Amino acid sequence: MNKRTFLKFFALTSGTLVLANSADSSSAAHHGVSNTQELQEMAQKMFGEVISQNDYYVNHQGSAFFEKLKNSQHPRATVIGCSDSRFQSDSLDATPENDLFIIRNIGNQFSSNMGSVEYGVRHLNTPLLIIVGHSRCGAIKAALGDYSEEGPHIIRELDSLSLAVRKTSLMGTDESKWLAAVISNVHQQAYYAQKEFKGDVECGKLTIVGVVYDLSNDFNNGYGRLKIVNINGESNPEKMMEFPLMKSLFKPVHF
Numbered sequence: 001m002n003k004r005t006f007l008k009f010f011a012l013t014s015g016t017l018v019l020a021n022s023a024d025s026s027s028a029a030h031h032g033v034s035n036t037q038e039l040q041e042m043a044q045k046m047f048g049e050v051i052s053q054n055d056y057y058v059n060h061q062g063s064a065f066f067e068k069l070k071n072s073q074h075p076r077a078t079v080i081g082c083s084d085s086r087f088q089s090d091s092l093d094a095t096p097e098n099d100l101f102i103i104r105n106i107g108n109q110f111s112s113n114m115g116s117v118e119y120g121v122r123h124l125n126t127p128l129l130i131i132v133g134h135s136r137c138g139a140i141k142a143a144l145g146d147y148s149e150e151g152p153h154i155i156r157e158l159d160s161l162s163l164a165v166r167k168t169s170l171m172g173t174d175e176s177k178w179l180a181a182v183i184s185n186v187h188q189q190a191y192y193a194q195k196e197f198k199g200d201v202e203c204g205k206l207t208i209v210g211v212v213y214d215l216s217n218d219f220n221n222g223y224g225r226l227k228i229v230n231i232n233g234e235s236n237p238e239k240m241m242e243f244p245l246m247k248s249l250f251k252p253v254h255f
Helices: 006-010 023-032 036-061 063-069 111-123 138-144 152-165 174-196 198-202 244-250
Strands: 077-082 100-105 128-134 207-213 226-231
Touching (some): 100 111, 111 128, 128 174, 138 152, 152 174, 174 198, 174 207, 226 244
Parallel strands (some): 077 100, 128 207
């Protein structure tokens, strides 16, 4: 497959999460941990796995791989993603090194890391800015409720997130409201980005795309798939299909 195609960013095939072998066993323990010794044992086990996985990665890639990377970076997309551990770059790109310039924070917020996003767009000249929200986002759920008991730094980030998700009237079940708020937040972050990079978008240097990574099949299109919800501020599905970026996904194949 040609690595230079935009198709991988909006893969219509599965974007299933790849989890470490230890995830299932450690996850349950994590939520039940109550004493310092257990926490230290978990940290030691996890760090041992990190070092082991790094060793495997280095040996698998080989020195020639790193020789190509060591002097400069040339990513083709800047990505704003949520810090949620269930979302990882391999759901967008199997080979993200030197390809994705990724900024992450709770709730995939543009304003939290504007300098980093600007660096990706204007210094690294990425032609694509992808804002990735995800279904069942804990930050969105928190922003919809009472988070006044959180620490000051979390409150500050949730305050800005709350401004985005509360602008949409939410109806239906709790789960449908949650999903609507996730989508609303992607739209709002795309709006903020468009204001900042208006000139780049208007002259065609930059395309801003908002997607939702569907962890829970909430869109009934399969687990792990990306749902495209916004392109340069347009959210109407029929109008989004008129963008060259979307047309390129459905070019006829000639044999």
